[in-house]
Amino acid sequence: MRRGLSQSALANAIGVTFQQVQKYERGANRISASMLLRIANSLDVRVAELFPGREASAGRGVEIGVLEGGTELAERYAAMSSEQRASLLRIARELDSDTSA
Template identity: 45%
Template sequence: MAEDKSPDPVDIHVGRRLRMRRKDLGYSQQALADALGLTFQQVQKYEGGANRISASKLHATAMFLKTPIGFFFEGLDDPEEADTTAAELANEMARFWQAPGGPELARAYVAIASSGMRKHLVDLARAIAEDE
């Protein structure tokens, strides 16, 4: 049985979004290729969906084009009833880590040996947050 060599529809969509953003900003395929350490032929293949863009290249592309990575996937179907809990938790943790004192508080919290004392600290933080 012959293997289907046609590009994946997601790769085609991502490539079209890449081409659209590149053109919106006025960059040539060569300028994008130079920024990513590629040949312009590789960029052509990305834009046509013939070659799949790796996660690292997509990240570098988004950085160069000053575009959120999600932009490349806009318009694609989302999974039904997608569980966003992990993403929401990751965003909360990022906000915590960026808050003044956040990293110090996290390090101090995990250094507390007593689970009872950790619970008291959580209860205290909740009480303070409710008063704010």
């Protein structure tokens, strides 16, 4: 409502019916992370802003979904084992240290 967007307009923007938006709003249906990102993008807000009363980290995090390839990277990361995640994190730290030197 604060954005002046009807449920129907939001539904069209995110590719669902307005009844589905109503179910999301009432909490009758769960919202996947990718759908939550679509909703935030459609409303032109950060995902954290969709959670009233929750303080977002003070600008320290990066919303990976807005970066090119970020959503795919997050999905693949979530599917990895803890050992694979640790290896990928080591690689990312090494690449980051190479660019900051």
